Amino acid sequence: MSILSLKSVSKSFGALKVTDDVTFDVPEGQALGIIGPNGAGKSTLFNLITGNLMADAGRIEFDGGDVTRVPAMKRVAAGVGRSFQIPQPFEKLTVFENLLVAATHGRAASEA
Ligand SMILES: Nc1ncnc2c1ncn2[C@@H]1O[C@H](COP(=O)(O)OP(=O)(O)OP(=O)(O)O)[C@@H](O)[C@H]1O
Numbered sequence: 242m243s244i245l246s247l248k249s250v251s252k253s254f255g256a257l258k259v260t261d262d263v264t265f266d267v268p269e270g271q272a273l274g275i276i277g278p279n280g281a282g283k284s285t286l287f288n289l290i291t292g293n294l295m296a297d298a299g300r301i302e303f304d305g306g307d308v309t310r311v312p313a314m315k316r317v318a319a320g321v322g323r324s325f326q327i328p329q330p331f332e333k334l335t336v337f338e339n340l341l342v343a344a345t346h347g348r349a350a351s352e353a
Pocket residue numbers: 254259277278279280281282283284285286326
């Protein structure tokens with residue numbers, strides 16, 4: 242079964258169609274790399290998958306459920322995780338505490 246599935250996903254910024262009818266499946270346990278030159282739309286694609294941006298058209302499924310219109314915080318609870326191109330640590334927390342947040346938020350491991 243696919244853990245992640247995109248079907249004809251599109252996203253435009255004004256007249257610029259950055260994500261144009263993108264379709265792919267990622268089976269559970271598979272690592273998929275996305276490559277492309279600067280401005281190709283990689284970060285936009287990740288933002289669509291995480292819910293930081295909403296798709297204009299198409300469908301995104303995660304773990305068997307339709308998350309196309311689900312807000313980012315609920316996708317996190319469903320198990321979607323990400324890192325950022327520019328690191329976004331909580332500056333008032335220690336390194337250990339930052340890692341603890343990442344490891345325990347959503348449905349991942351317990352504090353123990
Ligand atoms: N919020 C936005 N508003 C308008 N245009 C945007 C927005 N976000 C991205 N773009 C434009 O969409 C295109 C794709 O940008 P994106 O950041 O997804 O590319 P990228 O592949 O991640 O590039 P890089 O390799 O530089 O990280 C670029 O032309 C960018 O200027």
